[in-house]
Amino acid sequence: MAALQFELAVESQEGASRAGTITTDHGVIQTPIFMPVGTIGTVKAVTQQQLKQDINAKIILGNTYHLYLRPGTEVLEAAGGLHKFMGWDRPILTDSGGYQVFSLASNRKIKPEGVVFQSHIDGSKHLFSPENVMDIQRSIGADIIMAFDECPPIPSTYEYVRKSMDLTHTWLDRCFNRLAETPDLYGHTQNLFPIVQGGLYKDLRKASCEYIASKNAVGNAIGGLSVGETEEEMYEFTALCCENLPKKNPRYLMGVGTPWNILEAIDLGVDMFDCVMPTRNGRNGMVFTSQGVINIKNKKWYKDFTPIDPGIPNEMSQYYTKGYLRHLFAADEILGMQLASIQNLSFYLWLVEQARIHIIAGDYKAWKTAMIPQISKRL
RNA sequence: GAGGGCGUAGCUCAGUAGGUUAGAGCGACAGUUUGUGGCACUGUAGGCCGUGGGUUCGAGACCCAUCGUUCUCC
Numbered sequence: 001m002a003a004l005q006f007e008l009a010v011e012s013q014e015g016a017s018r019a020g021t022i023t024t025d026h027g028v029i030q031t032p033i034f035m036p037v038g039t040i041g042t043v044k045a046v047t048q049q050q051l052k053q054d055i056n057a058k059i060i061l062g063n064t065y066h067l068y069l070r071p072g073t074e075v076l077e078a079a080g081g082l083h084k085f086m087g088w089d090r091p092i093l094t095d096s097g098g099y100q101v102f103s104l105a106s107n108r109k110i111k112p113e114g115v116v117f118q119s120h121i122d123g124s125k126h127l128f129s130p131e132n133v134m135d136i137q138r139s140i141g142a143d144i145i146m147a148f149d150e151c152p153p154i155p156s157t158y159e160y161v162r163k164s165m166d167l168t169h170t171w172l173d174r175c176f177n178r179l180a181e182t183p184d185l186y187g188h189t190q191n192l193f194p195i196v197q198g199g200l201y202k203d204l205r206k207a208s209c210e211y212i213a214s215k216n217a218v219g220n221a222i223g224g225l226s227v228g229e230t231e232e233e234m235y236e237f238t239a240l241c242c243e244n245l246p247k248k249n250p251r252y253l254m255g256v257g258t259p260w261n262i263l264e265a266i267d268l269g270v271d272m273f274d275c276v277m278p279t280r281n282g283r284n285g286m287v288f289t290s291q292g293v294i295n296i297k298n299k300k301w302y303k304d305f306t307p308i309d310p311g312i313p314n315e316m317s318q319y320y321t322k323g324y325l326r327h328l329f330a331a332d333e334i335l336g337m338q339l340a341s342i343q344n345l346s347f348y349l350w351l352v353e354q355a356r357i358h359i360i361a362g363d364y365k366a367w368k369t370a371m372i373p374q375i376s377k378r379l
Numbered sequence: 380g381a382g383g384g385c386g387u388a389g390c391u392c393a394g395u396a397g398g399u400u401a402g403a404g405c406g407a408c409a410g411u412u413u414g415u416g417g418c419a420c421u422g423u424a425g426g427c428c429g430u431g432g433g434u435u436c437g438a439g440a441c442c443c444a445u446c447g448u449u450c451u452c453c
Contacts, residue, residue, distance in 0.1 A: 254414040
């Protein structure tokens with residue numbers, strides 16, 4: 001089987017946006033793309049069938065930290081990897097768990113060899129190192145796997161971010177080495193993406209991009225953003241990273257974001273996105289539509305019998321009404337969370353597909369400029 | 380008919396020996412959520428304390444009457 005390939009179909013003449021095709025052993029992904037987050041072997045509240053048929057998801061995420069704790073690598077290996085375990089035959093990307101170790105686990109201790117932390121589930125102690133995180137990701141078997149990094153909070157001091165970035169770079173070399181000396185377990189190629197860090201310091205960001213670029217990976221990720229900075233800062237540093245990362249490889253902006261964040265970042269040259277927002281916020285009643293943002297719990301929707309989103313082709317968004325969805329949330333019914341998640345993911349996937357169409361058509365900037373006020377409007 | 384209990388926020392109830400602006404939970408209304416600990420978090424509104432008298436400097440608390448409700452007995 002073959003390593004990931006990226007083919008650039010169209011590069012915009014008016015900005016940095018581009019349309020491409022990623023080929024993996026589990027299928028083809030047209031970019032720009034949004035990847036639904038399925039942390040622990042499930043995109044919460046959504047079935048794999050719905051992901052394919054209703055949402056049109058081409059690739060989903062898993063998380064090394066969560067899958068390592070539950071169900072554990074023994075079960076995953078016995079099942080033949082995550083694809084078989086969860087019944088998903090399209091591409092999967094796993095985050096390394098670096099972010100969770102820093103955001104979730106307690107009593108973590110960062111050492112050169114790795115991070116000692118306590119499980120958020122039972123308090124048990126574990127060590128994550130670049131080596132065993134690669135081993136765990138071998139057991140999971142995702143098509144794209146992420147380097148083990150440290151994601152420092154914003155704000156952090158220059159000195160802290162510089163040291164953290166150096167550690168992330170050292171760890172990256174160890175990730176590549178470990179991957180080179182271990183075989184894939186399930187017969188398909190796993191592709192390692194390094195992650196740019198450097199916080200909100202331009203010289204560090206640039207240095208990190210140059211270091212990452214020198215590794216010649218098949219794809220590169222921008223980390224350490226969407227962790228508390230302003231939107232302007234996020235765009236500024238995304239632009240800086242895109243300018244300093246190779247054109248010929250896909251660029252993945254981790255953890256971003258709102259629909260309008262994604263349209264702006266595409267214009268800056270980003271190809272891949274993931275975010276918990278459509279699912280987590282959906283479960284809490286925030287509904288993203290092609291007409292604007294809805295808080296479906298609000299009283300104003302209780303007799304609104306228009307479709308959830310008349311503007312996207314997803315059948316479920318036409319079949320169910322806003323008034324019904326509000327009722328489901330008011331009654332705390334499980335179907336409410338399911339429908340909101342499906343609507344939000346369908347909308348996100350529809351949005352990036354439209355973005356691709358307009359990049360190819362050559363009018364992306366005009367389309368984006370008209371689209372952002374519409375989709376960010378509070379209804 | 381006789382005796383007892385209970386009437387405080389939309390609902391279920393707290394309100395300590397009578398002492399500033401009467402509280403909680405749920406519900407309602409609204410806001411937050413960016414490489415996910417699923418049903419979370421934050422805030423706001425809402426009370427002539429059943430009604431009418433009385434005692435007192437001061438009553439949601441005490442007294443009388445009355446209305447409603449509920450239980451027991453005949």
